[in-house]
Amino acid sequence: MPKILRKALVVAVVATTALAAPAPALEIEDVPDIGVDTGRFNLPINCAITLPDFGGAKVFDLATNVDVQGVVATHLGPGQEFWLTQGSGAITFPSWLTGLGGFVGINRADAVVSKLEIGADGATPPVINVTDPPQVIKDIEITPGEEVTVGLPLQGAFDVGPYTAPQSGAVTMLFKQAVAHVTLKSSWGLQIKVDAHCLPTAGNALLTVAVGGPAGQPPSKLQGQPLNFPPVAPGFVDGIINAPYRCTFGGDALDVGIAVGGTFPLSVPRTGQFSFTKASGALTIPAATVNKLLDRGFSGQFSGRVTRLDLVVEGGLPATQNVAADIAVPPTPLVRDRDIIVSLPATGTLTAGPFAPTPGATSLAIRMGAASAELTLNGSTPLPVTCGEPAVPVYLLENPIT
Numbered sequence: 494m495p496k497i498l499r500k501a502l503v504v505a506v507v508a509t510t511a512l513a514a515p516a517p518a519l520e521i522e523d524v525p526d527i528g529v530d531t532g533r534f535n536l537p538i539n540c541a542i543t544l545p546d547f548g549g550a551k552v553f554d555l556a557t558n559v560d561v562q563g564v565v566a567t568h569l570g571p572g573q574e575f576w577l578t579q580g581s582g583a584i585t586f587p588s589w590l591t592g593l594g595g596f597v598g599i600n601r602a603d604a605v606v607s608k609l610e611i612g613a614d615g616a617t618p619p620v621i622n623v624t625d626p627p628q629v630i631k632d633i634e635i636t637p638g639e640e641v642t643v644g645l646p647l648q649g650a651f652d653v654g655p656y657t658a659p660q661s662g663a664v665t666m667l668f669k670q671a672v673a674h675v676t677l678k679s680s681w682g683l684q685i686k687v688d689a690h691c692l693p694t695a696g697n698a699l700l701t702v703a704v705g706g707p708a709g710q711p712p713s714k715l716q717g718q719p720l721n722f723p724p725v726a727p728g729f730v731d732g733i734i735n736a737p738y739r740c741t742f743g744g745d746a747l748d749v750g751i752a753v754g755g756t757f758p759l760s761v762p763r764t765g766q767f768s769f770t771k772a773s774g775a776l777t778i779p780a781a782t783v784n785k786l787l788d789r790g791f792s793g794q795f796s797g798r799v800t801r802l803d804l805v806v807e808g809g810l811p812a813t814q815n816v817a818a819d820i821a822v823p824p825t826p827l828v829r830d831r832d833i834i835v836s837l838p839a840t841g842t843l844t845a846g847p848f849a850p851t852p853g854a855t856s857l858a859i860r861m862g863a864a865s866a867e868l869t870l871n872g873s874t875p876l877p878v879t880c881g882e883p884a885v886p887v888y889l890l891e892n893p894i895t
Contacts, residue, residue, distance in 0.1 A: 518836040519754050519773040525564070525718045525735050527750030527777055532732030533562040533722035534699055536668050536759060538584070540691040545674070549688070558727040559584050559691070560644075561668060561699065563651075564718045567736055568703050568885040569658040570710035575616075576654030577666060578715050580623070582609060583644030584671065584691065595637025598679035602633040604643055610669035615704075616656040620669055623651050635677075643673070652714065658704050665891065666699040695728060696759030696893050701858065705885035731756045735777060736861045736887040740880035742868070747785065749880070750777035751802065751864055753889060755843075760895045761809075761850055761857050768846025774802065774817065778833040787829055791870040796824040799837055803862030804845060804889070805882070808854035813862060816845040822868065850894045858891035 525531045540555040563580035591599075607627040612620045628645050635641060645651070658664055670692050677685040725731040733754035740747050755772035776799075802817035820837050827833070850857050862882050867875040 518838055518840050518842075519733070519752065519775045520721075521775070521834045521836060523719045523721050523733060523754070524752050524775045524777065524834050525733060526715075527735050527779065528567050528737050529564060529715055529718055530567050530700060530702070530732065530734040531562075531564050531718055531720055531722075532700065532730055533560070533720070533725055534668075534730045534759070535560050535725045535727045536697055537694045537727050538671070538691045539694045540584075540689040543688045543690070545686050545688050552687075555586070555590065555689070556694070557584060557586060557691075559668060559671065560724070562720055562722060563653075564715050564720070565666065565700065565702060566713045566715065567734055567887045568705065568883070569664065569713065570706050571658065571660040571704060571708040573658045573704075573710045573713060574655045575658060575713040576652050576656070576715075577611060578650070578652045579718060579720055580611075580651035580653055581644065581646065582623075582651075583642050584673075585640055585642045588638050588640050591635055591641055592638045594635060594677060597683060598681055599637075599677045599683075599685070600635050600680055601678045602635055603676045603678070604630045604633060605674045606630070606643075606645060606671065607674060608670060608672035609645065610671070611653050612667040612669045613656045614665040614667060615659050615662055616664045617659075618656065621653055621656070623653055654714070655712065660708075661704055663701050663703045663888075665701045668693055668697045668699060695895070698759070698891060698893070699730075700732075701888040701891040703860075703886040703888060725756065728759055729756055730759060730890070731771070734861075734887065734889060735775075736883050738864065738880045738883060740864075740878050742878045743789070743876055745785065745789070747782045748779060749782060750779070751775075751861065751880070752777065753861070755845070757890050757892075759892060761848075761892045763850055763894050766847040766849035768848070769843070772816070772843040772845050774837045774843060776822070776835045776837055778835075780830050780832050783827055783831060783833060784829055786870070787827055792827060793871050794824045794826045795822070795868050795870045797822045797866055797868035797875060799864070799866045801863065801865040803864070803882075805860050805862040806848055807858040807860070808894070809848045809850050809857040809859075811848070814845065814848075816843050817864070822866065827870075854894055856891055856893050859889045861887040861889065
């Protein structure tokens with residue numbers, strides 16, 4: 494079947510295990526703003542296929558996957574209102590299923606998606622149905638022996654919310670379920686109605702967002718962020734997160750962003766381990782920080798080396814891993830009123846992992862830790878830069894241990 498309606502539903506972030514060859518450095522145009530988490534997730538699901546005209550009898554279980562992507566903040570304030578934005582989602586049905594329909598001349602279908610639920614454990618409400626009211630898709634073309642992809646929204650993207658963050662702790666975004674009602678149609682008039690009730694079969698957590706900082710922050714509804722992720726294998730996430738850092742340099746406190754991107758699995762085997770794949774990073778120096786450096790008399794360009802970027806592991810080992818022990822910062826000009834983004838490393842990838850669960854742990858989480866570097870400006874002696882862990886924890890992942 495032809496592949497159609499390629500848009501895929503919401504949410505957000507970041508890095509691991511797999512089978513792909515090393516990728517180039519993080520592309521500058523793909524780095525989101527500081528404080529933004531972007532991601533694409535491919536979740537294994539099982540769809541119970543039933544016949545509503547025959548008392549809802551189940552005819553079989555269909556193992557397939559749902560492709561979800563979107564954007565969310567890296568952290569939330571107490572009681573802050575927030576959305577998952579720029580969201581889309583799609584379910585792909587296998588070629589063998591369309592091949593069965595070909596025996597009776599099925600060549601088109603109408604679909605009504607009545608549920609596409611995104612949960613926010615810890616937030617209020619705990620679940621939002623994106624397809625309320627139900628979304629209707631007419632005349633889906635079916636070619637026997639080809640996959641068919643049914644996606645939403647038909648145009649644009651979903652903004653899922655508003656949710657309200659708790660006063661403390663964290664919020665975990667999850668894919669909950671999807672329900673579709675499909676009418677299969679043949680060219681000679683046959684119509685067969687089927688319902689599909691789809692639930693996740695493995696890890697269904699999309700991302701975890703910590704809550705902290707001052708109360709009374711304005712609503713978080715992010716827009717205009719890059720979502721240029723290629724298709725990802727079932728059971729994996731491809732994402733980029735740009736964490737806010739406060740760093741000390743030459744006696745001044747400077748605000749910067751440190752981004753990490755890559756691929757990771759949605760769950761971790763209890764007796765297994767995983768590593769980040771296609772892992773890379775970037776340093777974002779916002780215009781306000783650039784101007785502060787220029788006002789101090791630093792001009793021209795800067796260069797140096799990153800000496801530390803810790804990943805802190807909860808429920809796994811090693812407890813801390815420095816993934817950027819010696820990364821060159823290429824010569825980069827300072828330009829007033831302009832953000833600067835530098836890929837780190839400039840070419841190639843970072844090595845992160847392997848990570849393994851600790852005995853008794855039920856989940857494994859990895860968050861951004863402390864960072865440090867040595868920078869040279871105007872040909873000066875290298876000056877140390879030290880950055881503590883983000884004030885509110887920034888999680889790359891939190892996976893169940895299976």
